[in-house]
Amino acid sequence: MITITKKAAEEISLSTHNPENQGLTIRFAADQTDEGFQYLMGFDERHDGDIHLESNGVEYILAYEQKVLLEGMVVDFDQLKAGEEYSFVFMNPNDPDYTPPEETHAPEKA
Secondary structure: OOEEOHHHHHHHHHHOOOHHHOOOEEEEEEEEEOOEEEEEEEEEOOOOOEEEEEEOOEEEEEEHHHHHHHOOOEEEEEOOOOOOOOEEEEEOOOOOOOOOOOOOOOOOOO
8 A cells, every 4th residue: 555665664663752642653644736745644543444554564544535545655754855854755656746756666657
């Protein structure tokens, strides 16, 4: 469903040590806007109808309605350009504006 790279998994795992996140699971979501997809992630409780999966040792959830938007997405934690800060990167072949990077772990455009 969603692939979380090793670097992203390590960063998410660090966040699980925050007392505010105890007992919660990382949730991924996307909003489709006029400018393309906007990605959301944060710790949340599991709800009825959620999809509950695991990637690289990280359990995650998403609303069933989000499946069509997020299936095949890769979540990484990297620099977009040399010298920039590290951040989460969402590579989603379902996003109409998605252009695959030249990395081997990036999904092909759907």
